[in-house]
Amino acid sequence: MDHWGEIEKLIVACQADRLAERVKGLDEQARKDVAARLPELLKELRARFDRWDDGLVAHGSALRVAGAGTLGGAAAVASWLYRRDFAPQWDGPDSDVHLVLGVLADRPAAWRADLAERLVLRMRVPDDRGMALALALLRETGIEPPPHDPLVAGWVSGEPRSSLSADPLLDHLLPRLFEAQGVGRVLQWEKASGKGWLRALLAAAESGRVKREALIDGCVRRFLLGGTAIDLRFFVRLHEALDPAPAEAAARARDYLRLLPASPGPVAELAVKRLRACGELTADDLAEAWESLLFRPERKLVRAGMSWLDRSVRRAPELAGLVAAPLAGAFAADSAELQEKAVELAVAHAGRMTEEGRATVREAIELLPPHLGLRAATAFAGGSVAEGEPAFVPPPLPAAPERAVAFPPPIESIEELTTEADRSWKTWERLLAGFVTLAGRDRAGLAAELRPRLIGGPYWIYREESWERVEQWLEGAMRALTATAAAQRAWLRYMPKTRRAAPLLLLLHRAAEILRAVEEDTLPPLLLATPTHSTGHVAAAELVRRLEVIEAAGAKPLAADLQQALLRLPRTPDPEAVRRAARLTSGAGRIVAGWTCPEVTVELEWRCGDEGEGHDWHDRSHDHDVRLVPSATAAPTGLPLVDLMLSVPEHSGDAEHRAWWPSTLPSHREVAAAYLMPCVFRRFWGEDTVGPEQARALARAEGPVGTAFAVVLARVLGDPRMPESVDVLLESAARDELPAEEVGRQAGLLLASGELRMIDMIAALEAAARRGAHAHVWRIAATALPILLPAPGERPRNGLADFVALAAAAAGWSGARGEIPEVRAMAARRGGSGLLREIRRLHDLLTGDDGQEG
Structure with missing residues (x-):
């Protein structure tokens, strides 16, 4: 009789239920024949479907039933049942367990026990495929399950049987319930009011099927094994639902004591509750408990x-x-x-x-x-x-480090010129200066050495609409020099056509004019704007010397290069350099001789969304589009890039080379800070904001400091990822250049906007106070408090009591006196909260009390 033909048709038709009945009627030889042909049929079925098609999955139940009923060994059946190609992990729980159990029913008990053990050991997570079949086989065979944590977690992952007491697995798996990893997470949402495991275990204990003492001991044993609050949540609820009596708690007092120092909060809380109720602790036990808590x-x-x-x-x-x-x-x-x-x-x-x-x-x-x-x-x-008296006495402010050190010289070799460099502004300045100097010495020789290094290189830059990064322009200049460029007049073609921040435009113009000078063979022997100091400054004497070299060579300085050099001159004039510049015959010499550092007025406006000045954005988070809009005014100089740089147009949010911008305005740090305002607020997760390197650059630059600098410093102080920002505050304070009140105001506004967390700002300010800036921290805190204190009936911000405590500490260290109206008004409110206690203490301290509360 052709048993295979009928079996094959049922498998292809996906009729698993009829197939199960047919397989049960096969004799031993027929089963062997079917088992031998199953692999070839699986291969044929697999060929009918694309690898991502789920058509083969539809045949899975039929294939599983056929293999379970005909394959000989338990190992072969276990492997067949959960082949990935027709029973993938993501296909959900098995729906054919009853069919598989049916075709396995006539197998010997020892064979089915072997299969059950093999299936158990294949489990990796509580919802693994095969869990339902493994549990069913264990219940049928009655064997003791092998010790395997995922099995225990799988046992409790579904609702318990209507009568847990009758579950054959209860005696085997209940002791492991308190030891197996993963059980707590499966049961974390269980409640005694539900129909789940918590209620079932309590009912089993009430009926006497499970010993109540065993459950209490199991919970305590699980607590001692450790774990997170989520891992232990179910066991905490079970323990409290069992409600150990004082005598039961006393018998486990040493275990409860061991839980106090480091267990998760809910576990420690229940341990305290039981220890306080048992009433039989020794003096040593009490001392241990109090010290732990x-x-x-x-x-x-x-x-x-x-x-x-x-x-x-x-x-x-x-x-x-x-x-x-x-x-x-x-x-x-x-x-x-x-x-x-x-x-x-x-x-x-x-x-x-x-x-x-x-x-x-x-x-x-x-x-x-x-x-x-x-x-x-x-x-x-x-x-x-x-x-x-308290031992801590704030130290004096540490001395400020040097404002600037000498800038490294331009690169001097082809290797350095073509090596992939870091993206710092100092490296780029050295590269530009080195390229121009090397080309001025020997243009043909430089081109000959560069050409082999560039041939076959990336031409992708010529497929861009515009060049937004300076390295693209340097690449274009080198290709123009070596006649390997893919486009002519690239200096005009690739300049961005849309609005860009002024500092970025200045950088790009400087790079573009070098490319143009290479194409037109008008490159000067050196650049003017290469810094002489690490702040970005160019010494006036050195600038004049460079002009003299260019004039002696019969060349002309580059326009953007000259304007950047002017912006990098120190604020203090050098009379001798001015006299030397006046003797030059070039127009650039006359400009330098007549240059005086412009005075710039910078203003900053907080806006919410598109609303204008005066809009009440307080108590709104930055999800409502709080923005900082800077503006600046200065007398025109007649130099287009200089005037553009000193005007701070509203569009200044470009990301490229943002960290370089303070070096473009080292004598106008408030203007440089204003350009950084668009990156004060974090709009998206992982978005870069201003960092301590920009704050430090601004602190070491020259010029007045005001609101914009204060915003930058406040922003980095409140970022826990930037502990070095405290050093910036100390450095500014040591130079007497810290606008403390303005930093306090902006810190208050940033905290109120939700951009910064109180706990992070407190940590930074406390660190600064303890390192000598206590008087400055007091001025910062005193200015921020009126912004942060809640109005009557308003809920205080998290951590505000700690901020007031820090203010009081800084005031005490500084000997501060003088009433703050907002503090006085809040101190007069009724109540006894921690915030009010701190406010009253601060008010008493400022109004002349010795700081002790009555």
């Missing part, structure tokens, strides 16, 4: 520890000798409220402490802010304030 980072747990400590000592005063170490540790808490509470408790129990405990507290006083340190020192130094 008061060192925790979570404020809720620290408060719980302090409350426990205080009540225990009030009930049993002899325990006061244990509180010194925990309270001294709490002096380092990151919350002024917690520090204040720790000092309050230490002072309250000081009279019952041992001398050793009092010494422990005295050693920790330096961790406190001044006003709290003074209170603690008074209580723990026998009333001698001078002896107990």
Whole structure:
């Protein structure tokens, strides 16, 4: 009889249910025949479909049933059932488990047990294909499952059976429930009110099918194994639903104590709850618990520890000798409220402490802010304030580093000229200067050496609509020099046609005019604008010397190069250089001789969306398109690029070479800062914003500082990825060039806009204050506070209490006095929040109080 023909038709027709009935009726030899032909049929079916077509998947159930019912060995069946080509991982759970179980039913028990074990060990994640079949075979065979974490997670990934107590797997897998990785994440959303595993386990414990003690012990054992809060969430809920009695908690007290120092917050909270209820802890156990809790980072747990400590000592005063170490540790808490509470408790129990405990507290006083340190020192130094004053005294400002160092010389070799260089402005200036100098010495020789290096190189730059990057222009200049260019008059053809930021246009014009001079053979022997100092400045004497060289060679300086050189002259005139320039016969010499640094007025406007001046954008995040719109005015010089640079047109948001812009205006740093305003706000995830390198360049440049510089500095101070921004603040302060009030105002506005986080700004300002800029930090904080304090009925910003605490510390270190109206008004409000306590303390400090609260 031709069994194969009928089997093949059923597989091709995808009739898995009829196929299962047919396979059951096959004798042993017929099964072997079918098994031998299955691989060839699979090959034929696979050839009918594209590799990405799911047509073969449609035949999967039929193929699985045929293989399960005819293949001989358990290993062969396990491999066949989950072949990727007809049962891919993303096809969802198996829908044919009952059919596969049916054709396996007449297999020997030992064979099916072997298959079950093999399927279990193939599992990698709880929802792996084959999980349902593996669990069903385990239940049918009754064997003990092999130890495999994904199996346990898979067991609980679906709803439990209507009667969990009758599940044959319960006794085998329940102990592993508290050890297997992945179970907690599968069950993280379980609640006792639902119909899931939490309720099922509680019902099994209530019926006596599962021992209640085993579940409690399992939860505690799982807590001790560790894990994240998500991993342990289910076990926390199960533990609390079981609600261990005080006697049960006392039996596990040592385990609960071990959970206090480092377990996730919810686990530590339940441990505190059980320990406080058991009432049978020794003095050493209490000391261990308090010390663990008061060192925790979570404020809720620290408060719980302090409350426990205080009540225990009030009930049993002899325990006061244990509180010194925990309270001294709490002096380092990151919350002024917690520090204040720790000092309050230490002072309250000081009279019952041992001398050793009092010494422990005295050693920790330096961790406190001044006003709290003074209170603690008074209580723990026998009333001698001078002896107990806080140890921290802000140091003086560190000396500012040199404003500038000598600029490195131009490159001098072909190798350097053609080596892929970094994208810094200093490297590019050296490359341009080196190219012009080498070409001036020996144009033909340079072209001969460059040509072999350029032939076959990238011509893609000539397919661009415009050249936005300076390296494209340098590439074009070298190709023009070596007669390998793919286009003529490239200097005109590839200049961007649409608006660009003025600093970028100046860079591109300088590069384009070098390309033009190469094409027209009018290249001067050297450039004028190559810096002499690391700030970008060009010394006046050196500029005149370069003009003399160009004039002696009978050449003319390049126009954009001359205008950039003028913008790089120091603000302080050099009379001797002026006299030398006046003796030159060229027009460039006369321009330099008559040059005076223009005075520029820079203004900055905050706008929300397209709305104009006066729009109330406060309390809006930058998702509402808060923008900084700069403008500048200066007397015209008659030099087009100079006038363009000093006018700061509104469109200045180009990204290319933005980090180079401070070097183009080293004597007008406020103007340079204004050009950086479009990159203060982060519009998209991962978008670059101003960084500390630009802030440092502005700090070392010359010229007045104002709102734009303050915005840049405030922005980088509030970025946790830029800790070096504190050095920029200190450097500006050391030169007496820090506009502290304006930095404070802009920091307040940036915090109010949602661009910066309070916690990050506090960290930077505190670091600056502790390194000597405490007076400057006070002025910054005092100016920011009126912007940040909430109006009556308005919810305070996160972290504002800590900002006020920092302001108070800086005021104390600086000896600041003088009432702030907004602080006075808020201090008069009713309430006892941490923010109000800090505001009142600051107000008392500024109005002449000694800083101690009544």
